[in-house]
Amino acid sequence: MADNSWTAPVATGRLNATVRVPGSKSITNRAYLLAALGDRPTLVREPLVSRDSTLMLDALTALGGGYTTTADGTEVRPLDLSGTGEAEVALGNAGTVARFTPALATLGGRTVTFDGDEAIRRRPQGPLLDALRELGADITSAPGGTPPFTVRGRGGLPGGKVDLDSSASSQFLSALLLAAPRFADGVTVRLVGAPPSEPHIAMTLDLLRRFGAAPERSGTEFHVPPGRLGLAEYTVEPDLSTAAPFVVAPLLTGGTVRVAGWPAETTQPGDWLRSLVGELGGSAVLDDDGLTVTGTGGLRGARLDLHEVGELTPVIAAALCFADGPSVISGVAHLRGHETDRLAALATELSGLGAGVTETEDGLRIEPAPMRAGVFHTYHDHRLVMAAAVIGLRVPGVEVENPATVGKTFPGFTGAWEAALA
Numbered sequence: 001m002a003d004n005s006w007t008a009p010v011a012t013g014r015l016n017a018t019v020r021v022p023g024s025k026s027i028t029n030r031a032y033l034l035a036a037l038g039d040r041p042t043l044v045r046e047p048l049v050s051r052d053s054t055l056m057l058d059a060l061t062a063l064g065g066g067y068t069t070t071a072d073g074t075e076v077r078p079l080d081l082s083g084t085g086e087a088e089v090a091l092g093n094a095g096t097v098a099r100f101t102p103a104l105a106t107l108g109g110r111t112v113t114f115d116g117d118e119a120i121r122r123r124p125q126g127p128l129l130d131a132l133r134e135l136g137a138d139i140t141s142a143p144g145g146t147p148p149f150t151v152r153g154r155g156g157l158p159g160g161k162v163d164l165d166s167s168a169s170s171q172f173l174s175a176l177l178l179a180a181p182r183f184a185d186g187v188t189v190r191l192v193g194a195p196p197s198e199p200h201i202a203m204t205l206d207l208l209r210r211f212g213a214a215p216e217r218s219g220t221e222f223h224v225p226p227g228r229l230g231l232a233e234y235t236v237e238p239d240l241s242t243a244a245p246f247v248v249a250p251l252l253t254g255g256t257v258r259v260a261g262w263p264a265e266t267t268q269p270g271d272w273l274r275s276l277v278g279e280l281g282g283s284a285v286l287d288d289d290g291l292t293v294t295g296t297g298g299l300r301g302a303r304l305d306l307h308e309v310g311e312l313t314p315v316i317a318a319a320l321c322f323a324d325g326p327s328v329i330s331g332v333a334h335l336r337g338h339e340t341d342r343l344a345a346l347a348t349e350l351s352g353l354g355a356g357v358t359e360t361e362d363g364l365r366i367e368p369a370p371m372r373a374g375v376f377h378t379y380h381d382h383r384l385v386m387a388a389a390v391i392g393l394r395v396p397g398v399e400v401e402n403p404a405t406v407g408k409t410f411p412g413f414t415g416a417w418e419a420a421l422a
Contacts, residue, residue, distance in 0.1 A: 005375070006403035006414055008392020009421050014255030014297070017420040021243045021259065023048040023236035024268060025409045026203060029056045029096040030178065031234050034211040035076035036065040036104070037182055043233040045073040052094040052408050059089045059101045064108055073233075081108035081155070091116025091147060093339055093380060093408070098147065099128055099171040103179035105151035106137045115148035119380055122146065124337050127165045128172040134162050135176075135187065159183025159226070167193030168337055173222065174204040180224035181213045191220040198308050199269035206267050210234065237263050240270025242410050244315040245386045246420060247273045247293050251282045252322055252393050254297035257420065262291035269309040276304075276316070280323075299323040306363070307331030311338075313364075314387035317346050320366045321355040322394055333362040339408075340379035346387065349376050353391060353398070373397025382408040389417050 028048040033056070035042035047053060057067050057074070064080040087110045091098045098120055105112040115121075126145030133139055136158040141149035159180065166172040173195055180187035195201060208215045211229045215222065238261045250257045263271075264286065274291065277284040279302055282295040301323040306313050310332040320327040335342040343359050350357040353374050356367030376388035378401050385406040392398040406413045 004402055006400045008389045008398040008400050009418055010396050011249070011253040011393045011421055013253070015250050015253050015257055015420065016255050018258040018260060019243075019246045019416060019420050020261060021238045021246070022050070022410055022412075024239040025050065025052055026096070026200060026268070027207070027236050028053050029100065030174070030204060030207045031236060032056050032060060032074070032076055033100050033104070033178055034207055034229055035231070035234075036060045036063075036079050037179070038078050038211060038230040039228055040230050040232070041075050041077050042231050043070075043073050043075050045233060045235040047074050047236050048239065048409065050407055050409055050411055051092060052096065055090060055092045055094045055097045056101075059097050060104075062087045062089050063101065063104050063110070063112065079104065079108070084109045086110065087112045089114045091120050093117040093119045095123060095169065095171055095338070098123065098125060099169065099175045100178060102129065102139070102149075102151050103132060103157070103175055105153055106132065106157040107155075107179070107182055108153040109155050111150060111152045113148060113150045117380070119339055120147055124168040125149075127168065128175055131162045131164045131172070131176060132157075135159055135183070157183045159185040159187045161188040161190070163190050163192050165193040166191055166195040168334055170195035170197040170200045173201060177204050177208065177215060177222060177224050181208075181227045181229055183226060186223065186225040188221065188223045197269060197310065199267055203267040237266055237268065239409060240266065240268045240273065241311050243270060244273060244312050245390050245417070247277065247284075247291070248315060248319040248390060249393060249420070250293050250295035251277065251280055251299050252295070252297065252319060252390070254295055256292060256294045258290055258292045260290040262286060269311065272309045273312065280319070301325035301327045301368075303328045303330070305331040310335050311383065314342060314346060314383040315390055317350065317357065317364055317366060318387040318390040321350055321357070321368055321371065321391065323366070323368055325368070327366040328360070328363065329366070330360070330363040339381040339383070342381065342383070345377075345379050345381065345384060349384070349388075350391070353395065371395045375399045375401055377401045378403070378405055380405050382406045382410070385413065
């Protein structure tokens with residue numbers, strides 16, 4: 001095996017495993033940002049430790065904040081906005097960093113340049129930067145707003161009312177709402193395009209309330225007044241989307257997988273997996289210890305609108321390659337603007353191993369067919385590593401290119417996956 005590949009293990013029998021996944025990336029980075037906007041240090045317990053979360057902490061440090069890693073978690077210190085001069089924020093390929101932190105740069109007096117990996121330069125950003133300009137920000141960018149771009153801080157942002165097209169990413173809306181308590185007039189956002197993930201919007205509103213803000217919503221209009229933020233400590237939930245390959249595994253192999261710590265109540269889109277399991281032919285039981293998923297090894301074909309849970313598409317598409325009939329995934333056109341064009345990548349890689357997967361206008365059509373060994377390219381996309389692992393459950397010899405890219409959300413994924421199959 002080449003140094004930059006991983007042979008996905010094959011399941012040799014029915015599974016019987018208990019797994020624990022790391023903290024939610026989406027919640028971790030929202031908590032870090034709100035802590036930096038607070039009036040006192042915040043201890044964030046059980047955060048995700050990954051490339052994306054480290055990039056967020058480093059971005060907050062560049063903007064005047066700071067953090068300390070302790071045995072109990074990460075203590076995040078509030079931003080010191082008194083600094084001047086120039087600063088740089090490294091985005092990597094982290095959408096939450098690219099979308100959430102530019103608004104913070106408007107609050108201080110620094111001139112901040114934002115840039116990152118080649119992949120982030122292809123991800124949409126323009127509607128957010130345009131909205132910030134309308135609210136009073138001084139931003140220089142190329143047409144379309146993709147990195148690199150520069151924010152010249154003027155010691156604060158007036159805020160006010162703005163229309164926003166957030167159809168390409170719900171992160172555009174979340175970015176404005178998260179920073180709004182520190183805008184002079186708060187913000188009122190009217191959506192002119194439906195965002196692709198209502199659960200992530202609910203997550204943002206929930207985190208704002210926990211940190212002391214008072215967000216309001218009326219249909220497609222959101223209002224966050226100015227106010228103080230502060231929370232002594234906050235505990236991050238396990239990442240339910242990262243749990244997806246473990247949840248679907250027993251559906252393909254038979255047996256049982258228990259995901260420890262699954263919350264009884266959550267805003268995470270990954271919680272939808274509980275209902276999906278039943279639709280595809282398995283059972284899912286939630287109790288105080290977590291979620292227990294049991295499968296027979298047989299999977300039903302399905303028509304699934306994943307508009308609200310698009311990040312689950314790679315793993316679900318991989319699993320449906322083994323269903324008892326054709327499947328259609330719809331509502332996920334926005335996945336073309338993620339870490340890579342996920343629809344094109346899935347159609348190419350799954351078909352390359354033998355499945356009949358074709359793109360539609362807003363999703364994928366999947367015709368199960370015998371699959372074979374081969375290389376599964378991952379396009380620097382963590383979710384594609386997880387999709388490849390699912391294929392490997394049934395197909396010997398799946399060589400997963402660049403498995404380390406899964407470190408974006410689960411640095412120990414390959415080891416945890418092998419342990420679950422042992």
